[in-house]
Amino acid sequence: MAAPPDLHAYLVLHRGSRWTDVYRLSPADEVVMGRASTNQIILRSGRASRRHARVFWGHGQTPGWWVEDLASRNGVQLNGQKIDSPQTLSEGDRLEIAGFELRFTRDLANGELNSAESPVDSWQDGVTEGDLSQILESSECLDIVSRSSGDLTLKRPKRSPYDRSRAGDPIPPRAGTDRALLQMAFAMGRAESPDEAAERLLETISEQIPAAEIGLYFDVPAERGSGARLPPPRRVHQRPGHRYRRPPETLLEQAFAPNASSILARNVLGDATLATENTQGEIDVESIILVPLINTESTPHRTSGLIHVTTAADDPSLTDEELSLVVTASEIFGEAIRSLQSQANLRQDLLQTQQTVKRLRAQLTGRSAILGRSDAIREIQRQIVQVAGSGAAVLLRGESGVGKELVASAIHHASPRADQPMVCLNCAALSKDLLESELFGHEQGAFTGATMQKKGKFEAASGGTLMLDEIGEMNLDLQAKLLRVLEGHPFERVGGHESVKVDVRVIAATHRDLQAMVQAGEFRQDLFYRLHVIEIVVPPLRQRGRDIVLLAEHFVKTLSKSMGRRELVLSRAAIEKLMSYPWPGNVRELRNVIERAVVMTPHRDDERPTIDADDLLLAPTRIAGNLPSIDHDPVNSNRASISLAELERQHIVGVLKQTGGNKSQASTILGIERSTLDRKLKRYAKGD
Template sequence: MADPNRVNPEEDVTQEDVLGEQGIADPDAEWLDIVSRSPASRLAQPIGFSPSQASTVSESSFVSPGGIGDGGDVVDGEAGHANTSGLPVKSDLSLLQMAFAMGRLDSSDEEFDAAAELLLQTLAAQIPSAEIGLYLYVNDGELPMPRHVHQREGHRYRRPPESLVRQVRAPGASALLARNVLGDRTLATENTRGEIDVESIVLVPLHVPTPPNNHAADGMQEGTVAGRTASQFPEQTAEQMQAGRMDTANGFVHVITTARDPSLSERDLAVIVTACEIFCEACRSLSQRQELQLTLHQSRETIRRLRSQLAGRVKLLGRSDKIQQVQYQIAQVARSGASVLLRGESGTGKELVASAIHYASPRADSPMVCLNCAALSKDLLESELFGHEKGAFTGATDQKKGKFEAASGGTLMLDEIGEMNLDLQAKLLRVLEGHPFERVGGHEAIRVDVRVVAATHRDLQAMVRAGTFRQDLFYRLNVIEIVVPPLRERGRDITLLAEHFVSTFVQTMGRGPMKLTQGAMKKLLAYPWPGNVRELRNVIERAVVMAPLELRGTHEITADEIMLTRAVVNETAVDEAENPQRASAQPASGRRMEVSPSMSLAKLEREHIQNVLKSTGGNKSQTASILGIERSTLDRKLKRYAAEDAKTRS
C-alpha cells in the first residue's frame, strides 16, 4: 500500500521532498504536485488539454509529476472541464487570446511588464475569486516584493511565506496546489486582522529571461519594488532557458483564494500553469527580439562610426591646379543629386573622387557602393546590379539584393561603365529615369533613391559614335563631368602623395620614421606614372617594406630603393642629386644618350630637355622641376627650339 507521506510513490519522492524540512504543518492539507516541466518540453504541446491525456484525480491523492501533455494533465471532472469533443473550451480560448496578445507585443523595454499584466488579467478572468501576485528575483536573496499584483475590490493580496516559496524555487520544482490550508502559517500569511484565511494556494515557478530593463517601477501596482536594475537579476539568457540548462526558477506566480471563496481546483492549476508557460515563452521571444534589436542597433552604430572614419580618410590630396579644380567641382556637385561622369586613366583616383562626392553630400549617412562593370559577365553584372530571386538561374540558391538596393538612399559608383553591354545600358537608363526595376527572375517592382556616379577611362563619345554606347544614357550620366588628371600632369603633387604614402605605410606597418631623399624625389618626378596614383602607392609601399629592419634614426629612402617598373627614368637628375660629384650626361628617357665629343653644350642641353619633356608626357611644370629650372625658362628655351626648327625648315 502506498505510503500516504509520499507524493509520488513510483519516484520515491516524499511529501517532505516537495515541501522541504519544515513540510506541511497542517496534516489535512491536500497537495497536488501536478507539473514537473522540463524546459525542452515547453510549448511543444498544445495549449489545451487533450481528453486522451487527461486523468481525473481523486480527492486526497497525489498525482505523479508530469508536464502538460506528458500524460500528467489533470482535469477536474466536476468542474466540467473534460472536453470529449476535442474543441477548445472557454479557458483554452482565453489562453489563446492571451497568447496572441503577447505575440503581438513588440520588443520595447516595457513589454515584459505588459506581458505580465496580460497574464494576471487572464488569470483574474479565469479565476474571478483569486488574488494573484507575480514575483521576479533580482538576486538569489530574500523574497522580493511582487512585481505585479491583482486583487479584487475590497480584498487584499498577501505574499506567501518564505518556506513555501523555497519549494517552487528548488531546482526542477513543479507547480503546486494546496487546499484546506486555513490557519496554516507555513503556507499562508496573515491578513490585516491577524487571521490566516487563505484556503487554497497555487504556486507556479517561472523561468523567464532577465527582464530587459527594469521599468517595473513605472506604473506598477501596490506592492511592487522600484529601482531594480537589470543587472541585478540572475544571469539567465533566453538561450539557456531554451537549452533547458537553467532549472532554478527566477520567479513565480502565486494565486490564493480565501475561505469565503471557492477553493482552487486542479483545473485552475492547469490553466495557471499553461498561462505561465505561455507567458514565459512570450518573455523568451521578447528577450530574443530585444537582443536582436540591440545587436542591430550596435551594428548600425558601428557602421555609422566606420562611415564617419571613412569620410575622414577620403582625402583627395594635391595642390596642383588640376587637382584643385577637381576639388572645387566635388564641392559643387556634392550638394546636388545630379549624375556625375568621372573620366580619367586607371588609378588616377576616380573612385576616391566618387567617395569624396558621396561623403560631402547629404547622402553621407547612407551607403556608398561601388561596382566594377568590367569585372563581370553580362548576366552576372545584371544580377549584381538588380539582384536576383531564388532559383532565377543555376546557382541562385537564395534571393539576393543587388547593388541598387544596397545603395538605397546613398551613392552607387559604376566603374568602367563603358564595358556595360547595350541591353543592360537600356535597363540602367530606365532606372536612372526613375522607373522601378525587378530582380532577375522576380516580378516585384522595386524603386530606389540612388545617386549614380559613373566612371570610365574610355572615350564614351567615341563609343556613342561607334554605336557601342547609348547616346541617351551618355547624356543621362554626363550631367556633370569631372576629368581626373593623370598623375604625370600634377607636378609636385607626386612628391606630396609620395610623402603621404610613406607616412601612411610607416604607420600601418609599424616601422620607424622614414623619408625620401632628394634623389628619390627626383626619380619619382621623372617617371611618367602610367599606373598613376595607384602605381605610386605600390612603389612606395614596396620601398617601405624593403627598408632595412634595423634602423637607427630616420631611414632615408634613396632613389635606388625606389623600384619602378618602367625603365624610362631620368637617371641623370637622380644621379646628380644622390652623387653630385658624379655628373652624367644621360637623357631623361633613360636611353643612354650618345654624346659625341664634338657635340655642343647647347645641343646637349636641347636633347636632354626634350628627353625629359618626353618622359613626363609633355608636362612642362614637371619637366622644369626635374631640370631644376624655372618654368618660364623652360618655356623660353622651348620657344627658341621651335623657332630654330621653323627656320631650318624654311
C-alpha cells in the same frame, strides 16, 4: 493541531507522466478510496468499487501506516502482489488500485518519486481526463494537483461543486476571468519592461483572487538548481494585515527540478514541508499555488522563476479554477517576457549594427575622401558637391591610377543615394559575352555553365550607383543595349524573357578619348552624348604639386597602422625623390611605392623610424620626369633603328624583370591596367 512530524506521510498518485496528486495522511483519520462521493478520495473509474480500499494509522501493538482492501471487486496490489489482509506500508511502497498507482512516502522531495513513471497502463481504460479530478472531504487531507501548463490552457478545469466558501455556500464560476486575462495580455503587449509586465500580472491575479498573497520570482540564475538560495521576489502583493512569505525549500526543490509542474495545495495548516512559519512560529497558510516559469529558450528547458500564491487560515482554499487562472496568466507573462527579451536583443543588435555601419562609413568616408590642397583638387571637390545632388550621368576622364573610382565613390556618398549600394564593374576585364552577363544577369541554362539564375550589376545597384570603369572598352553591340537602359527602358537577362526595370545612376570612367573613338567608329555617338551629361577630368598626380607629399604621408600613416608597425616618417631626401618623379601610374603607383617602403624599411631602434630615399623603389626609366635618353644608353644605343612596338615590348619585358615577374606591380609602373598588360604579353607570345 498538526500531527507530529514523524507521523506525517503522503500518498503520491502517478498518472503516467502527465500529472500527479499528493494526499497528506493524518493519524487522526483514515482515508477511504473508491467510487462513492462520500469517500475522502474518489476514484472515477469503472474498475473501482464504491468503497475500494482504505489507508489508516494503526494505534495498536504495531503502530504505523496500513492499507486494507475493503472487499473490492478488483482487489488491491501492494508492490505487484494482491493483498488479502491489512498490510503495513513502508517508504516507497507502490499501491495499485482500480488502475491507479499510488506511492507511499514520508518525504515529498524523494527523487525517485519525482522521476517515477507509472508502470500501470490499464488506468487509462475507460477513464477520461475529466474523471481524474479527486474530491477530498476530509479536513486532514492535503490535495496537491500538479499539472503541466499546456494541459490547462487547452482545457480549463471546472470548479468542483464541493468547494465551499467560509459561509458554506457553493462558489459559482468566477465571472470575467477570460476578459481579465485578455486585458492583461493586451496590457503586457504594450509593456516596455519586464517589471511593468510583472506589475500587470500581480494586479490581474490579485483582482481575481482577492484573498491572495503573491510573490513573483523571475530571472532566477541558472545555478539555483545546484542548491543556491532563491533570490528575493521581484514583485510582491500583500493585503493589509497580512505578510507574504517565501515557499519552503522542499517546494523550491520540486519547482526547480527538471520537467517541474504547477502545484495546488489545500489544507496546508501546520505542514512545514509546504509552507513557512510566520513571526509567531505558526504555519497559518490554508492553501498555495506554485507555478514554475519555464525558460523555453534554454537547453534543456529550466525553471527561471515562479509565481507563488497563498491564502491564510481564515480564507477559503484556492481552487482548480484559480490554479488554471494563475497558470494561464503565467504563460501570458512568459510570452511577454520572451517578447520583451527578443525586442531587447533586436535593439542591441540594431545598436551594434548602427555602430558597425557608422564605423564602416567613417572608414569608407576616409577612403572616399579626396586628399589634396592643390587648385586642381579643389576644383574636383567643388564639382562633386555640385553634381552629387542630381541624378545625371557623369563621365570621369583621366589617366589610369588617378583615382576615378574614388571620385565616383565621393559623388555617390554625397548624393541622396548614399544609403543604397554602389557597384563597380571594369568593362575591360571581361569578354563581350561575360560582360553582358555581368551587367544584365542571366537565366539558368542561358549558356554553358549557367547552372542557376544570376542577377546582374544593374539589379544589384538598383536604387544606388553603378560605376562602369573603362567604358571605352565595351563592344559596340553591348553599347546599344546599355543605351536603352540608360534611357529608362527595361531590359532582359541573358536567356530570359522577363522584363527588368531598375533605378540606377550611372557614372562612367575612361582613360581614353571617347570623342576620338566616336570619330573612328569605335564608340557609339548617341551613347557618348548620353554619358557626357557631366564631365569631370581628374588631373594626373604630377600636376598636383605638394599633394604628392600629402598623399604619401597619409599612406605611410594608414599602412603603418594596418601592418602593426610604429608610425614611420619620410625623410627630406625621400620627399625630394617623390616630388621629382613624374608618377606615370599616378596615385595607385604612389600607394604601391609607399606600401613596399613600409614593408621593406628595416626595423630601426630610432625614436622615429624613417623612410629614406633609398627605401623608395621607383621605375628608373622615368626618374626626373623624362624618358631615358637613347643616345646615352650604352646598352641600347641602337634603339633608334627599331620600331615603336618593339621598343614597347622591350620596355615591358625590362619592367617585368625589374619587378621579378610581378604583373600587378609592373602594370602600375607602366601606367596601364593589368588586363592590358596581359593582352600585350599574349600578343608578344604569339609573335605578333
